[in-house]
Amino acid sequence: MDGDRRWDRAVGPLQFIPTTWAVYGADGDGDGKVDPHDIDDAALAAGRYLCRAGGDLSGSRGWSEAVLTYNRSGPYARKVSRIAGRYAEAT
Structure with a gap:
């Protein structure tokens, strides 16, 4: 996702690790794309992640x-x- 084949670095405005994004990534703005660099997608994914973590x-x-x-x-x-x-x- 960040172009580095050696390290899994956090990407996008909410700094998702690619493996975490693979689980929680979401299409927050309904454009048919799930993109960690899109603030709407990242915000929805963060909400999903935090709700799962905190109950x-x-x-x-x-x-x-x-x-x-x-x-x-x-x-x-x-x-x-x-x-x-x-x-x-x-x-």
Whole structure:
């Protein structure tokens, strides 16, 4: 996907590893293509990945589990939570 035959590097705006994309990739904009470089496709795939990882995302425990599956770092999870909170307030 990134043109490198030796290493599996993350690609696209949401940085999918090709093997993960093969499982969760999706056509988010209905154009008939499943492309990790397309933000609509990548966003839908990320949602599928996070929901599978965290189970019930309606509460903080499931949400945290999902985010920590993406990157197993407490500071990262807290940063994502702060940014998500600011985004929710702005919309």
